[in-house]
Amino acid sequence: MLYLLAFFFALSLTVTYFFMAHSDFLPFFSNLSRPVVASVSLLASGLALRHYWENLESALSRIWLCFTIGMGFWFLSELSWAFQTLILNEPNPYPSIASIYRLVGYAALFLSIFVYLGLFRNVISGKIVAISAAVTLPTSAGIIPSILWLVRGKVSAMNFATFFVTIAYPLFDLLLFAQAMFGLLVFTITGLKGRVKGAWLLLNAGILMNVFGDLLLSYTNLSGIYYQGHPLELFFHAGYIFFALAFYAHIKEL
Helix, strand or coil: CHHHHHHHHHHHHHHHHHHCCCCCHHHHHHHHHHHHHHHHHHHHHHHHHHHHCCCCCCHHHHHHHHHHHHHHHHHHHHHHHHHHHHHCCCCCCCCCHHHHHHHHHHHHHHHHHHHHHHCCHHHCCHHHHHHHHHHHHHHHHHHHHHHHHHHCCCHHHCCHHHHHHHHHHHHHHHHHHHHHHHHHHHHHHCCCCCCCHHHHHHHHHHHHHHHHHHHHHHHHHHHCCCCCCCCCHHHHHHHHHHHHHHHHHHHHHC
16 A cells, blocks of 8 residues: 555656746755655664664664654755745756755765665675676676766866766665665575565665666756756655665564
C-alpha cells in the first residue's frame, strides 16, 4: 500500500511540473514542495533510528543516527533554499547556506554507509569489488568528463564557491553510489542474500536519482537556463521518495 501511495505521489508531482510548466504557480510550488518531500525521508530515517536505537555503542544505532543526521541536513538545505526564494525573493541562491547544509549531509551519509559495510567487511570479496567496479566505472566514465566539459572555459569567471559546488555535488553523489553498490551486492550475491536487499536497491536508486539531478543542476546553472520549477527537480523528489522507501523497507526486512 505504501509503495502504491509513493507511486501516485511521484506521479502527481510529475503531472504538476509538466502541466504547470512556466506558470506563475510552479515556482511557488517547486520551492514549497522541496522541503516537504525532503521531510518525508527525514521522518522515515527518524522512524528507523527509533526502531534500531539502543545506545551509541551499538553499530546499528550509530548507522541510523548518521542516516538521520544526513537526511536532517538535506532537509535543512531544502528549507533554507525555500526561505531564500520565497521569503528573501532570491531567484537562484546557488551556492548559498543551502549548499553547506547539503555538503554536511553527504559527510553523514558517507559515514553511515561506511559503518554499515564495516559490519560485513569479511564477506566483501574480490568478486563484489569487480562487479561494483563494472557498474560504477562506466558511470564515472560518463559523468566525470561531463563535469569537466561543463566547467571548461568558465573557471576564470566562476568564484571558488560556485566552482566547488558545481564539481562537488555530482562527484559526491557518484562516490556515494559506488559505496552503496557494495551494500547492494553484499545482500544479493553473498550468503546474506535476500536480507534487506530491497532496502539497498531502493537506496541505490535514490542516490542514482541525485547523480542525474545534480549533473543536470550543474549544467543548467552554468548554462544560465535553470529556473525555479525546472523538470530536473523531479530527480531530487524521486531521490527523497526512494530514500524514504528504503528506510521503511529496512525496518520491515530486518
